Amino acid sequence: MIIDLRSDTVTKPTKGMMQAILEAEVGDDVYKEDPTTNRLEKKLADMFGMDTALFFPTGSMANQAAIKMHTQPGEQLIADKWAHVYNYEGGGVSFNSGVSCKLIDGHRGMITAEQVAENINPPDFYHSPLTSLVCLENTTNKGGGACYDFSEIEKIRKVCNDHNLGLHLDGARVWNALVAKKEDPKDYGKIFDTVSVCLSKGLGTPMGSVLIGKKEIMQKAMRIRKVLGGGMRQIGFMAAAGIYALDNQIERLAEDHKKAFEIAEVLSQQQFVKKVEPTETNIVIFYLAGEISEEKFMNDLLQKNIKISAMGQGKLRIVTHLDYTNEMHETFLETLTEYPT
Numbered sequence: 001m002i003i004d005l006r007s008d009t010v011t012k013p014t015k016g017m018m019q020a021i022l023e024a025e026v027g028d029d030v031y032k033e034d035p036t037t038n039r040l041e042k043k044l045a046d047m048f049g050m051d052t053a054l055f056f057p058t059g060s061m062a063n064q065a066a067i068k069m070h071t072q073p074g075e076q077l078i079a080d081k082w083a084h085v086y087n088y089e090g091g092g093v094s095f096n097s098g099v100s101c102k103l104i105d106g107h108r109g110m111i112t113a114e115q116v117a118e119n120i121n122p123p124d125f126y127h128s129p130l131t132s133l134v135c136l137e138n139t140t141n142k143g144g145g146a147c148y149d150f151s152e153i154e155k156i157r158k159v160c161n162d163h164n165l166g167l168h169l170d171g172a173r174v175w176n177a178l179v180a181k182k183e184d185p186k187d188y189g190k191i192f193d194t195v196s197v198c199l200s201k202g203l204g205t206p207m208g209s210v211l212i213g214k215k216e217i218m219q220k221a222m223r224i225r226k227v228l229g230g231g232m233r234q235i236g237f238m239a240a241a242g243i244y245a246l247d248n249q250i251e252r253l254a255e256d257h258k259k260a261f262e263i264a265e266v267l268s269q270q271q272f273v274k275k276v277e278p279t280e281t282n283i284v285i286f287y288l289a290g291e292i293s294e295e296k297f298m299n300d301l302l303q304k305n306i307k308i309s310a311m312g313q314g315k316l317r318i319v320t321h322l323d324y325t326n327e328m329h330e331t332f333l334e335t336l337t338e339y340p341t
């Protein structure tokens, strides 16, 4: 038994999902003739109360396409210093859009309306790049699955309106926020211009993200996806997995959260742990108390077939997910309690 807690991307399709994939009705999606993909896109647009949606192979591509749609070369976007769009998309913001990032020193990957307002370059001051977009992340990845207080997002929208800025949500794990905070996706649809959501993390499909947005801005989405090489053919097989996940695998995220809270609780009682970040969803971030190196700790776990990940600067990360069973959970908690033996 391998207990893989490195990420919620390691899941494999369940039997029910495999069945949905096998039975999918498909066509050529580049001609927009794949009925299952069209159905998934409509379902997500409706769910968020937005005009339209488009399936992408990855979350990075969906975010990068959104940034391209919102900006012109030479402009600047505002994001937290830990943002996925800045740190983990291969430099795509500058490569694809010729845009720079104004990085904000936020709290656990989240920024405030006040910080956004302070970091907008005055549009008539032609020496500095024109600010045109704000990117938020919910839940935050590097911030350890932290969730925004929705009222702060509303305040950020107001600042964006006052300064004519686009507002994009990197919602790779927005499902976790929706479940943890009992929020309504339609509230997100009212606030954001574009939202990217991931189907292959907590929701457990083999691949795929969807960009959901307002009609005017989404007009450019098909062309940009094509330019980025993301036009796909009989992708309905994967869209079917997505529909299945939306129908069957959202509520169960609460179980992942519960397991993460229990892990955080056990960790915080161990001598070898210095600090555990507050755990809000399915990500636990913690630091060791010095005597043991992260490398040794991870290696010791690996000897017991347990995998976790290091995020640099002493941060260790555990992510719970669909394939992390109750049995694995018991074994893992026991291993932590008995560590280092």
Ligand SMILES: *Cc1c(COP(=O)(O)O)cnc(C)c1O
Pocket: 057, 058, 059, 060, 061, 063, 084, 085, 137, 139, 140, 141, 170, 172, 173, 198, 209
């Ligand atoms: C995983 C993730 C993405 C998308 O990653 P892909 O691997 O390209 O699908 C985007 N944003 C955040 C916050 C993520 O955690």
